Amino acid sequence: MENTAHILLGLVLCGGKSSRMGTDKGQLRKDGRPWAIHMADRLESLGLKTYLSINPLQQEAYGQIFPSESLVIDQVDVEGPLAGLLSTHQLFPEADILVLPCDMIDVETPLLQRLMDIRRQIVQADVYLFEKEEQVEPLCAIYTASGLQKLSIEYKNARLTNFSVRRAIKNLCAVKLPTAGNRKDFRNYNTPAHIRKWQKSELH
Secondary structure, three states, X not given: OOOOOOOEEEEEEOOOOOOOOOOOHHHOEEOOEEHHHHHHHHHHOOOOOEEEEXXXXXXXXXXXXXXXXXXXXXXXXXOOHHHHHHHHHHHOOOOEEEEEEOXXXXXXXXXXXXXXXXXXXXXXXXXXXXXXXXXXXXXXXXXXXXXXXHHHHHHHOOOOOOOOXXXXXOOOOEEEEXXXXXXHHHOOOOOHHXXXXXXXXXXX
């Protein structure tokens, strides 16, 4: 395995069940290309080696559009985004991870650059993330190896009884950045109604 000490990796979360959407959100298309590709491109444009978090049932579909070595298949018995974060941490325990969900399609790269800049300025935090109206945005964030190790210990000791990311990280040392600029940056499109709204906005 490559030396990942002090390295920042990109991770696109695609492994959710998409139960409210009824179809795989990462496979939805913008400009003829899957959302998952758009999100990976944004992370790679920042110079990050980027991986895709998927569940086992998605392996064949995603293997047709991404190299197999870029796919991280869920390896832990938790639900939701935590499965992707912890599975990737198992593979790269020394790396920090900049994570994005596949359905945050409006997020702009300058926002992600702000996270990377603050990580360089303030060290020894567990997570760097944005705060909007007193709510943190845990799925557009940088998780450090130390923070992920703490979550991993919680998991191994069966203390992750609730798989909400916000609840899981409440005791981590967090650097919180105020949000600014485009209000759409943190919008998740996870229902058919959301998609119709997004499609309408794309026309204007």
